[in-house]
Amino acid sequence: MNINLKVWRQRNQNSEGRFEEYKVQASPDMSFLEMFDVLNEQLIEDGKDPVAFDHDCREGICGMCSMVINGRPHGPKQGVTTCQLHMRSFSEGDTIVVEPWRANAFPVIKDLSVNRGAFDRIIASGGYVSVNTGNAVDANSILIPKEVADEAFEAATCIGCGACVSACKNASAMLFVGAKVTQLSMLPQGQPERQARVVAMVNQMDAEGFGACTNTGACAAECPKQIPLSVIANLNREYYKAKLNGK
Amino acid sequence: MGVLSFLFSSSLGRKLVMAVTGIALIAFLLVHCLINAMVLLNDGGQTFNEAARFMAENPFIRISEILLFVGFLLHIAQGLYLTFDNRKRRAAKYTGNPGNANSKWYSRSMGFLGTIILIFLVLHLKHFWVVSRFHAPHALGEITYANGDTMENLFLEMASVFTNPIAVVIYVLGCFSLAYHLLHGFSSAFQTFGVNHKSYTPIIASVGAAFSIIVPLIFAIIPVVMHFGIIK
Amino acid sequence: MKLESKIPQGSVDTKWTQYKSSVSLVNPANKRSLHVIVVGTGLAGASAAATLAEMGYKVSAFCFQDSPRRAHSIAAQGGINAAKNYQNDGDSVYRLFYDTIKGGDYRAREANVHRLAEVSTNIIDQCVAQGVPFAREYGGTLSNRSFGGTQVQRTFYAAGQTGQQLLLGAYSALERQVGLGNVTMYSRHEMVEVVKIDGKARGIIARDLVSGKLERHFGHAVLLCTGGYGNVFYLSTNAMGSNVTAAWKAHRAGAFFGNPCFTQIHPTCIPVSGHYQSKLTLMSESLRNDGRIWVPKKKDETRQPNDIPEDERDYYLERRYPAFGNLVPRDIASRAAKERCDAGYGVGTTKMAVYLDFKYNMINKYGRTEASKRGIQNPSEDVLLELGKEIAKEKYGNLFDMYKQITAEDPYEVPMKIYPAVHYTMGGLWVDYELQTTVPGLYALGEANFSDHGANRLGASALMQGLADGYFIIPYTLGSYLSKEIHTKPISTDHEAFVEAEKKVSDRINQLMGIQGKRTVESYHRELGLIMWDKCGMARNEKGLKEAIDQIRALRDDFYKNVRIPGSVDEFNPELDKAGRVADFLELGELMCWDALNRNESCGGHFREEYQTEEGEALRDDENFKNVFAWEYKENNQWELHKEELNYENIKIQQRSYK
Structure with missing residues (x-):
């Protein structure tokens, strides 16, 4: 199939970017990234600069791939990452606009690659249980109801790709933060640091320059792991409780 | 302030202010709407005027009015701040347009809808509230009903404002904006409060949707029916 | 050079306990002045970096991805083994030990595997304490399932995303130490050289993949937790960026490579x-x-x-x-x-x-x-x-x-x-009982070492090994080396060894950039992969392996004449990163073929067509090959083979049968 691409090209963080147009021959069974591989091989053979984009596992779990495809992070299909999006989701002759995640907190490194270090710093501010290696009790001495474990797991499946931020008109990171806060506040292991954790993480999120949530729901709609919007409700509740407790 | 300073410094705090004041405004709307609905009784405005007098004379209501004003100001100020601040968080805009694929247009347009409501509100206050509170006593004219009660005739003021078709159109547009503002705002406030429950959350969503349609509809009907003289 | 496996004395079930109670310790004050470099942040790297930092060491951690959370451990699906016997189905440390040795077709070290089985239970405890949401039964206890090669249910899991949950646990422990200032994290950095001073590993040269700048980092010890090299086959279940570069640089700097041809085909x-x-x-x-x-x-x-x-x-x-x-x-x-x-x-x-x-x-x-x-x-x-x-x-x-x-x-x-x-490579850098390579101060953990899985790894054992090495083994064994290093002051990165190493790297990069030929890096990688898959894949024979060696050499020569790398050195240039990795695969591929050619038997994942039973099963030759092949790099892609004999004192060797 013939595909027309309109791709954002930007040399580095400080330079101006612009769109460039390319034509690619794709097969319906290719993944979107494999279509970019074909484009890049073409560009290199033509002596041009290939398009820089982030990718690694190509099976939807590492969270590295990050393309906004026709205005939607990870493209038109629900619940998949860019690497799992296949060309059969497009039609012959389509023009596809491809842009990087756009948020002030995610500066562009080159072309479609952005810096998501802010997410690591949010986790470093409190997204953990403080337990040194060797301090653990026997695993079955902590009983956790199946429903609680399942719900905590659902929140824990976040891959930290940043699609939530890129979809949100406010570039808010609350789905990401809410997922981690939900996971750890539900589990008995997370209780001792429950209040300090949420306050520290929200402070760091604000300091990184993410916007405030206005509950549009775009984040959850675009999340490739379908983290539900309710994790933000949990985040709010946890945070107000902690603040009103004077944390 | 101390413990409450987060309401004006953190993103989640600002959100809470929006939600609390929003719910207060929703409560006000409910009362306002109930009183306005009395116009529809078509009794020459008697019940309506009586209710208006009660509202004007009851000290509890007068104190609430001040709180309501503070609520309005906070909701507006915080809302404007958030709208402009959030807009800055993404300096570069997207070219690809997702349309409404991932969110509803009105949930993305709360600042815009709110601004229309604000403009409407200024006009609305000028029409009724300023006249009844700050003009010389009895500027609206008085009416004496059959039972001998004499009171300000707010009903007459309405009738005279709504003779102007432009005013009617503005009021109806204001109500449209209100409806969409509420459609997002109602359940959004509960989301902000952290309500996440298997059975309650869907109920709140339904109640919110019903409220967002019924209340603005009643508000919007009144100028129309008065303009066309269906209610006299 | 003689291979010293440093296996402690005593019976197999007391070796590790004995070792732990007699190994030299470093006191807390001294730990603060000792610097450890950890390369790679998968299960082994993240758990090692976090644990060493918790103990008080100063740690610098490196990963080539944009965040440590993206290491390919994250993609492991099925589960992690542990001899908890929660299902009351007869599991024990001995059984896990036995199953792993047998599953590996009797080509792993008994002492290492027993230690692995011993600490397996601690891993589950640790992960649960971190908040890893393992699958549970209605009563609230942990759930288990079965995996290949075992007859008990000992696999713990979190839906089909066990690796993700375990890695996020280790990652959060690592980020906690980053937040506390005990770990300095360098993401989008690739290790491109080991720096040796007086025969000991004293640091690395890393390349900042965003700016292209070369950086010198000093460490009293260097830990390579850089995963496997399955991508030598081009098509594999590995991530696109998974590579052998760090391990290969270590190999060229003197670390022996163990059993390189042992590859797991899933x-x-x-x-x-x-x-x-x-x-x-x-x-x-x-x-x-x-x-x-x-x-x-x-x-x-x-x-x-x-x-x-x-x-x-x-x-x-x-x-x-x-x-x-x-x-x-x-x-x-x-x-x-x-x-x-x-x-x-x-x-x-x-x-x-x-x-x-x-x-x-x-x-x-x-x-x-x-x-x-x-x-x-x-x-x-x-x-x-x-x-x-x-x-x-x-x-x-x-x-x-x-x-x-x-x-x-x-x-x-x-x-x-x-x-x-x-899917996985059992081969890797040869390490002794303490996980130290043949270069003092240079360690290899997780899939990067030649491992405890012998010639074939059982399912759900990779996560176990990575975390065992990082959480519970290296924190002890590293002390044995560092306790003798407490008097070593930090060495300035202006030291001539750093200068030379950096020059070597920049010469290599300039050489690659200078070729400006016609073919893309990708096309070389693809061609190498085909050779490897056809001739050094699921079935191998002498003729094919010899042909493969010639083909790889020819391909390598062509690569250095004809490869085209776009862009420049001092910018974000993923093609250049890839070129460096493929250059190393082109050397490794040859070594794998030599290894397969020299191992005249079939065992586990290594199947030589010449050596099979009448029923087509692998035919081991315990007489001649009950050993580990450890290859020493000599100049210009020449290698010398060393052998470490394996002794089985607790398990009787027999033909592996699953009939």
Whole structure:
């Protein structure tokens, strides 16, 4: 199939970017990234600069791939990452606009690659249980109801790709933060640091320059792991409780 | 302030202010709407005027009015701040347009809808509230009903404002904006409060949707029916 | 140089305890002035960096991805083994030890494997304490499932995303130390050289992949936790960025490479669909708990799988290995699939696939249980199937979705098509009992070392080994080395060894950039992969291996004449990064062939066609090859072979049988 691409090209963080147009021959069974591989091989053979984009596992779990495809992070299909999006989701002759995640907190490194270090710093501010290696009790001495474990797991499946931020008109990171806060506040292991954790993480999120949530729901709609919007409700509740407790 | 300073410094705090004041405004709307609905009784405005007098004379209501004003100001100020601040968080805009694929247009347009409501509100206050509170006593004219009660005739003021078709159109547009503002705002406030429950959350969503349609509809009907003289 | 495995004295079940109580310690004040470099932030790297920092060491951690959370451990699906015996089915440390040695076809060190089995239980405790949401039973206890090569249920899991949950646990521990200032994290950095001073590893040269700048980092010790090298085959289940570069630089700096040809070919992967294919996707081994593998009994079958009647299906694993059935170890399952396809019974458009069918168990296993739970009397087969699908969704939902996403076929309705693919490398840097390579101060952990899995790794054991090395082994064994280093002051990175190492790297990069030929890096990688897969893959023979060596050498020569790398050195240039990695694969590939050629036997994942039983099973030669091959790098891609004899004192060696 013939595909027309309109791709954002930007040399580095400080330079101006612009769109460039390319034509690619794709097969319906290719993944979107494999279509970019074909484009890049073409560009290199033509002596041009290939398009820089982030990718690694190509099976939807590492969270590295990050393309906004026709205005939607990870493209038109629900619940998949860019690497799992296949060309059969497009039609012959389509023009596809491809842009990087756009948020002030995610500066562009080159072309479609952005810096998501802010997410690591949010986790470093409190997204953990403080337990040194060797301090653990026997695993079955902590009983956790199946429903609680399942719900905590659902929140824990976040891959930290940043699609939530890129979809949100406010570039808010609350789905990401809410997922981690939900996971750890539900589990008995997370209780001792429950209040300090949420306050520290929200402070760091604000300091990184993410916007405030206005509950549009775009984040959850675009999340490739379908983290539900309710994790933000949990985040709010946890945070107000902690603040009103004077944390 | 101390413990409450987060309401004006953190993103989640600002959100809470929006939600609390929003719910207060929703409560006000409910009362306002109930009183306005009395116009529809078509009794020459008697019940309506009586209710208006009660509202004007009851000290509890007068104190609430001040709180309501503070609520309005906070909701507006915080809302404007958030709208402009959030807009800055993404300096570069997207070219690809997702349309409404991932969110509803009105949930993305709360600042815009709110601004229309604000403009409407200024006009609305000028029409009724300023006249009844700050003009010389009895500027609206008085009416004496059959039972001998004499009171300000707010009903007459309405009738005279709504003779102007432009005013009617503005009021109806204001109500449209209100409806969409509420459609997002109602359940959004509960989301902000952290309500996440298997059975309650869907109920709140339904109640919110019903409220967002019924209340603005009643508000919007009144100028129309008065303009066309269906209610006299 | 003689290989010293440093296995402690005593009986196998007391060695580790003895070692721990007698190893030299470093006092807390001294730890603060000792600097450790950790390269790679997967399960082994993140857990090691976090734990060492908790103990008080100063740690610098490096990863080439944009965040430590993206290391490829994250993609592990099925689970992690531990000898907890929570299921009361007769599991024990000894059994896990025994299963692992046997599963590895008697080519792993007894002492290491026993230690692994011992600490396996601590891992589960640690992960649960971190908040890892493992699957649970209704009563709140942990749930288990079975994996290949075992007859007990000892695998802990979190749906089909166990690796993700374990890695995020280790990552959060690591980030906690970053937040506390005990770890300095360098992401988008690639290690490109080991710096040695007086024979000891004293640091690394790393390249900042964003700016292209070379950086010098000093450490009293260097830990390589850089994963495996399956990407030498181009197509594998590894991530696109997984590479051998760090390990290969260490190898060229004097670290011996152990058993490089021991590669694990995983039996259940989604088959190749076209020439553009960039990677292969694994379908977790856990699917073999409930999926039955079969091919049609007739060659060139044209009917759809659901139309082929039961008696015209060949459930070849159940037929050949009745005791273990569909749960035979990976090497055996893979070879059996290849055998059927080579014989002409393969399915799909390419005829290089077999069916993995869930219908039988959805109906008979889950459907029936669910029907009796709900009190449905005499349910029809359709009702049972629907009930079974619900359970299958709960157990494997994400895997089924992933399969459907990639192939556009719905595994709830039609059997999956699967074929073996390169998945894991048992080979790696040779290490002693303390995980130290042949270069003092240079350690290798996790998949990067030649490992405890012998010639074949059992499912759900990689996560166990990575975390064992990082959380529970290196924190002790590193002390044995560092306790002698407390007087070593930090060495300035202006030291001539750093200057020389950096120059070596920049010369190498300039050489690559200077070629400006015609072919893309990708095309070389693809060609190398084909050679490796055809001649050093699931089956090997002397003739093929010799041809492969010549072909790889020719390809390497051409690479240095004809490769084209766009862009410049001092910018974000993923093509340049890839070129460096492919250059190393082009050397490693040759060594793997030499290793396979010299090992004149079949064992585990290494199958030499010349050495097989009449039934086509691997034929070991314990007389001559009950040893580890450790290759020493000499100049210009020449190697010298050293051997470490393996002694089995606790397990009687026999022919591996799963019949």
